[in-house]
Amino acid sequence: MKRSGLWNDIKKYKILLLMLTPAVLFFLLFAYVPMAGIVLAFKQYNYTGGVFGSPWNGLDNFRFFFDSGDAWRVTRNTGLYNLAFIIVNNALQIFAAILLFEAAGPWFRKITQTVMFLPYFISWVVVGAIAYNLFNYDYGTINVLLGALGLEPLDIYNTASYWPLILIVVSAWKALGYGTIMYLAAITSIDTEMYEAAEIDGANVFQRIRRITIPNLYPTAIILMLLAIGNIFRGDFGMFYNMVGNNGLLFSSTDVIDTFVFRSLTTSNEIGMSAAAGFYQSILGFATIMLANYAVRKYDSDRALF
Amino acid sequence: MKLIVPKLTPTQSSVGKKRMATDRLLLHLLGYTVLTVLTVFCLFPFILVISSSLTEESSIIRDGFQLIPTSFSLEAYAILFKYPQEMLKAYGITITVTLLGTLFGLFLTSMTAYVLSRKDFKWRNRFSFFFFFTTLFSGGLVPWYLLIVNYLQLKDTLLVLILPMLMNVFYIIVMKSFMSSIPEAIIESTKIDGANDFQIYLQFVLPLSKPALATIGLFIALGYWNDWYNALLFISNSDLMPLQYYLYRLLGNMDGMRKAMMAAGAVMSSDIPTESLKMAMTIVATGPIMIAYPFIQRYFVQGLTIGAVKG
Numbered sequence: 001m002k003r004s005g006l007w008n009d010i011k012k013y014k015i016l017l018l019m020l021t022p023a024v025l026f027f028l029l030f031a032y033v034p035m036a037g038i039v040l041a042f043k044q045y046n047y048t049g050g051v052f053g054s055p056w057n058g059l060d061n062f063r064f065f066f067d068s069g070d071a072w073r074v075t076r077n078t079g080l081y082n083l084a085f086i087i088v089n090n091a092l093q094i095f096a097a098i099l100l101f102e103a104a105g106p107w108f109r110k111i112t113q114t115v116m117f118l119p120y121f122i123s124w125v126v127v128g129a130i131a132y133n134l135f136n137y138d139y140g141t142i143n144v145l146l147g148a149l150g151l152e153p154l155d156i157y158n159t160a161s162y163w164p165l166i167l168i169v170v171s172a173w174k175a176l177g178y179g180t181i182m183y184l185a186a187i188t189s190i191d192t193e194m195y196e197a198a199e200i201d202g203a204n205v206f207q208r209i210r211r212i213t214i215p216n217l218y219p220t221a222i223i224l225m226l227l228a229i230g231n232i233f234r235g236d237f238g239m240f241y242n243m244v245g246n247n248g249l250l251f252s253s254t255d256v257i258d259t260f261v262f263r264s265l266t267t268s269n270e271i272g273m274s275a276a277a278g279f280y281q282s283i284l285g286f287a288t289i290m291l292a293n294y295a296v297r298k299y300d301s302d303r304a305l306f
Numbered sequence: 307m308k309l310i311v312p313k314l315t316p317t318q319s320s321v322g323k324k325r326m327a328t329d330r331l332l333l334h335l336l337g338y339t340v341l342t343v344l345t346v347f348c349l350f351p352f353i354l355v356i357s358s359s360l361t362e363e364s365s366i367i368r369d370g371f372q373l374i375p376t377s378f379s380l381e382a383y384a385i386l387f388k389y390p391q392e393m394l395k396a397y398g399i400t401i402t403v404t405l406l407g408t409l410f411g412l413f414l415t416s417m418t419a420y421v422l423s424r425k426d427f428k429w430r431n432r433f434s435f436f437f438f439f440t441t442l443f444s445g446g447l448v449p450w451y452l453l454i455v456n457y458l459q460l461k462d463t464l465l466v467l468i469l470p471m472l473m474n475v476f477y478i479i480v481m482k483s484f485m486s487s488i489p490e491a492i493i494e495s496t497k498i499d500g501a502n503d504f505q506i507y508l509q510f511v512l513p514l515s516k517p518a519l520a521t522i523g524l525f526i527a528l529g530y531w532n533d534w535y536n537a538l539l540f541i542s543n544s545d546l547m548p549l550q551y552y553l554y555r556l557l558g559n560m561d562g563m564r565k566a567m568m569a570a571g572a573v574m575s576s577d578i579p580t581e582s583l584k585m586a587m588t589i590v591a592t593g594p595i596m597i598a599y600p601f602i603q604r605y606f607v608q609g610l611t612i613g614a615v616k617g
Contacts, residue, residue, distance in 0.1 A: 019418070019507065023478070030453075031445075035445040035449070096341065102337065104337055116344060116348050118349070121532075124532075132557060133585065205330055205333045225493070244582070261447050262447065274447070275449065278445070285442075
């Protein structure tokens, strides 16, 4: 009975199911099959054995990863960088969006918005080239400027302590336009009657921004930030790799989980440990995104991911 | 509002206006200043790279990169275009990958989104979750890498530059929410005409989805154009290097570039303007995006605001 019902449904949706097949196969192959490869995290990988034939080694890979101190370093860096990016980027974007809306003529708004969105369009490789232009010891613009002021040049590519600031500024630069447009859209949708009422009550523009615009942005800001917090343990590989590369001198302050996993796989060839670190990241990521989604759902269930 | 204003006495009104004027002035002053600073902050690096690419090499070696070239020179571009084989090859790969990837990616994304947008499709929520779950959890880099290299044997193929980025769950969701807004009456009327589901998608839904197709298509194309990651992982054959990866290699390793140029045209190694050439290549690799940017920008803005509504 049930079987023939299913068969009838398949016949009924035959064409829709056929249309769905390429996508199902795609995600099966590139997303679900690799999930089975997680077994590698518990194995001593060798080329002859491959993923499924290599011998098990229990939790050795994880022990290696955690005992080396790498786990703590890369987890801390990934979390702290993302936290700093979330706070700085959102604050700057909200500020820029409010000013664009309140204090810019249509012409000026169009030009500034267009220019601010530009960095979003270029690849991280190009950002790496820009960084090289700015920070290079011998020819870099920063050192040229310092030299003109009679100051000592900075050895930026060999000094780990400069990098948190640099990466936060670069992240703000690349994301400014994108976020500003999102917040500008949110401001534009605020009911204009509220502004009119405030004006009648004699509020000045600053009071109006503080009492109406900013509170009305809270929902959007909270949702965007919670969703970003859900991804707090996913590092932006493109950014870190193109800014820092394989420069070991900077790892103490710049190595994130993603760059660590990549390096363990490609340069030191520690397949098992790399898989363990990747699995650790996936679990951590899954837990935080579930928590973030739970928080979003509590706050505004319509905006929850699921 | 308009009804209330005339009720104000003249004195009240003029006092109010005056105060409004000062705080507005202040806000405008703040706004124009801060936004100008931010705009310069965003534009400055581009100008720096452009002028560095136009500076004579000896001047860079002596004084470093300058915002305004002290001695203007086109030598970096001249040498790039004098021995363009490598660069043109990289351009060819990137254009091929971008075109094929965008075409197939857009087709598959929209077809998948259409099925998921059909409210009468019994398993739409189950399939939606099947796709969505992949954004929550993954096997990580290593199993994915080994799958592509050892099992699918895609290393050093054109396909490996296209396939991994072909579909993206976020684009499917955005496309689906757009298609859900198409009135069902239109679809119902075509069913009576005897069109099957695929024909409905192709002949009716796709033409109605043009704005979403343009936006998502441009997002996909930008992703392919700017991709260097798949090449970093999977490409070692220099005939298959896309533009961004070619630039990446050149920034890190000028020797390879020198050798290629000497092989191509037998120039002296010392004749190659290393520093300005890096900057010129950066401009050449970004050029098409910069040129297209003013025209395509609004589609991206559209896409962001569709995405923002969905959260």
